[in-house]
Amino acid sequence: MKKTIRVGITSIGSGVGQSVINSCRLSELPLYVVGLGHNPMAFGQYDCDDYDTLPSIYSDEYIDQLLYLCKKHHIEILIPGLDDELYNISKNIEKFKSNGITPIVSSTKMIELCRDKVKMSRVLNHFTNSFVISHDKESLVEAYNNNEINFPLIAKPRSGFASRGLLVIRSVDDFDIINNDHVVQELAIPHKEDINYSSFVSNLEKGLVSQVSEVSVQIVVSKDGRIIGKCATLNKLNNGVPIEIIPFENASVWEDLGKIIPYFLKIGLRGPINIQGRMTEHGPKWFEMNARFTGITGLRAMMGFNEVDAMVRDAYDINSTDTEIELNNKRIGMRQVTDRTVTFGRNADLDNLVTKTGFYPWKNSKKSVLVTGATGFLGNHLVRKLIDTENVETVICLLRNENKAKLMYGNHDKVKMVSDSDIEQGLLNFGSIDVLIHAALGSVYEEEAIAKELAYTSWILNMAKKFHIPSIINISSQLVYGASNPAVWNEQDPVSPKSPYALANWASELMVSSIHQDNVQTSTTSLRLSSLIGPDKGMGMDNLPYPLSKETIKVEEIKGSSQCPDFLVVRDAADAIISLLNMDSSKWKPIYNVRSGVPLNRDEESFQIN
Template structure:
């Protein structure tokens, strides 16, 4: 008996591989693994395990443990982002008798970076569409043939791809080294060089895409060759027309041979379209099985069984015998329904626990997995703490940039089994979000000399996050916006229905994040936008160099409080109150899905001069001399800038109300400053 492990068993590739194995006459035992218990592929296998997400620190160790204990002979990756990790660690698996079906780290990294792949092909005169880095394309904007496609360098399944129709539209996209621009090849029906017509809208026409599949043996021999012309919806093939003998099969062989020299082994899929001269232009190459691997098996192109023969028998002749073609059929994929016994779900093994764990369902006293981006920042850390104070059925996933951020947060909050960590950053490098119910998006760029950074992190970062959420099926986004989107042209108090008039790059970037979240471009059922006032108050990772904390620090040091714009009004909210509002929005049980906007402010704006007086009063309460207030208003008369938001809607619909008062809040900050020799965090 041969034991085959399949990771990401709930995804399209994992399910397709398991489907292909179910047709095999060989004596095969399957072990399915996924991070989400509600993954159908888990229940198609002989044994199933819950594993950490690929971004988790224990991911490889847990896979090694399962492979060793279950005596897995072949491990098949089911997710693109697993490929580079498994490629780097494949020798560790081999040492315990498990072969990972993945090529060398070099070929995996090359195929996942479409720009580097295009350079690789161009240097060898191989058929690949013209590809530019976004910033280079902007410099050539007037010379390109529009429309062009803008998409991530490392994306898959058309995630994040969009059409751009003119130079101005291209140059309006924020600069991003992780985005590329490719020539757009219009769909051309099988047997015709005439295009169906260039797209006139932003929606991609994903008809008539060519898909070429080969298998490369351990000895480097290229076997098989299955061509099909596919119709895709949202990057997923739904109609598959086999094209035996298509010229693209021959044209793609030099590409595969070049990749074999870089260490390509196992399955490889090339995707492209016909050019105007009838030749193939590839735009993506994936060194893995695909979502139609199981369907190809129905055509007798049994590539999974070929891999099993290759890795167990090392005989190219026997391996090639599985790569046949059954004519006279057309392939279609559809959504199917199934039910799974709850008892079986409860018995899925969780390798991170001592034994089987109970299934978590969102009913009544809900069990939720909430991800917080920017978790190691001032606001993010306090949001995480507030969520941890809630019911024990809530598990918090803190997204941090690196281990330093994790260590900092663990030290601040203490250890708890309800706090999990994920490494990643915006806009690129976000982890897989499968299994997450709600995302609290608190990460943002606030203070930066380069305005483009605001749009890269706050706008483009939000877009990539929404793409990840849609792909993973996340149900709710709580987007942390800012009062800055209102501008200062309308008299306060501002309500959520008032027009948006951002006046700064930061405000514009946050507003554009709102537009992306509230629009119809992404299938996230519940969107909650919180427009938050200026934060203050004792909490983790204080920002001592920013107003209002700066005044508290100066008061603690018995230094003058220098006031500019004394009659300007500001809306301040204690960080604990704001975090409570986020927790309420994250866990609220609304009547149904929808899009909601709430103002989260202090409810009572104050002038800068009044705020300085409160700081001076708080210093006296702490036993200090009253600091001098130095007014530095300019001589000319200026109209004061006034900030302030109405918060009645949040009170009514979230059941939330700010409870912290300004004077004791500032006194706490002064007391903290007196106790410490330096700032906790600038």
């Protein structure tokens, strides 16, 4: 794979441009992002690696200047941010390709179909009757005279965007407010069982069109015309901008769109396309199409559906497989001031609202758990218990020794192994993870090894933070308390790490707690374990308590030490972690001491969580 891939993004001050930038930042590919726009105060430019100024997209010199800047910055992938750029770039696509630049755009024929709603209605209703009938003023009058019109209708400016300038046409008396710049469409009213039906009808009587219960479908097509991802969400909008999205599945949606997708592919659909509509009494009704990324592309990426990453991979044939990217339907998206995802159980009112939509697998779905240190002493026992845990669907083992892991877990269908090489290639989809259990710090005591493990900890926790992984369990040590050893440590006791290893554990705890401080929707906890023992190759015979006795554990004086160590059976430590998984994570405490409870004087194996 190339050292870096240089991606140019236009109109970075727009919601779409910012969303594409966010998606690039969520990709594990080595992307160097160059922002292109004409507003020096564009929010998105300050999230880019570099920035340059373009003239207005309506300028005669726009294409030549865009091409010049692409060559200047050695841009390899070009992603337009606005509708009006798509057609112009598509029309001049060979100029870019001949200079080694790949624009992510469809054919001009496909873009023309999206831009002309009257044409879209006439052409696509040959395949299915689910596209709302659209008229210009002349054809509207003709249809009315032929008794083909059912009121109310909606009129919108041809050049409008974000649903601005909408007019409700209740009768023929309102025809006078329609001009030649309007396109007039039949209105897609939510079905009567929709939770927003009553408010929609009530507002319609006042001449208002509520932007609720809109179904948004995003489809991503490879350069060779293969669908590499598709998803649907139920959206609420504010001035045409989605602010709340709920994963949505309905067989009739895909059955209906399946009738027209082959035609789209035939006329040159490549890259993304967004199709908008509503579920009505007569099934899906579609009223808008845009062959581009959208303002919630970045939010979808946080939910595992990174279509920008998928298109860059497709352009460079990086890990191209038949596997489609998928939306994590256990996440709900909110886009107010910034992007955020929320998991089930964080807010009862939200849970209620989503449940009423009739599609809520997130409530009942099993967890996807990412485990670091999966081949270590504790990790080995933990993974085996996770495999047997009912509410765990997938155990993703993030490891550096794949052969060792295969010997431990074989080819268990519940276990997915991810290697360093996989990570470098961006094959770990953090958006699909529900719980991170970080147990990689392990029993390393050499300073150089500790430094490497701490850097690894920083990386994995940063990824968890970026993707809003809902729950994080960090495995720490009671060595953070220091050298002295009272009978039982208390979570409120002051920490005083005396060794590099203890200090590294304390640092990992601070990193984890800061994630929760930045985003209270992420539940975090650190488990401070006492020394682990148990029948396992990971338990060294040089470690206590084996020097005391290789057959039994007895209370004896440890010469040269004033400490009276507490030992915890490793499988009980794993049980403690499982018990946390079965709890409501929002109720977790920041710190738990996990120990046997009676230092070096224990006939039975047990653990405590205080």
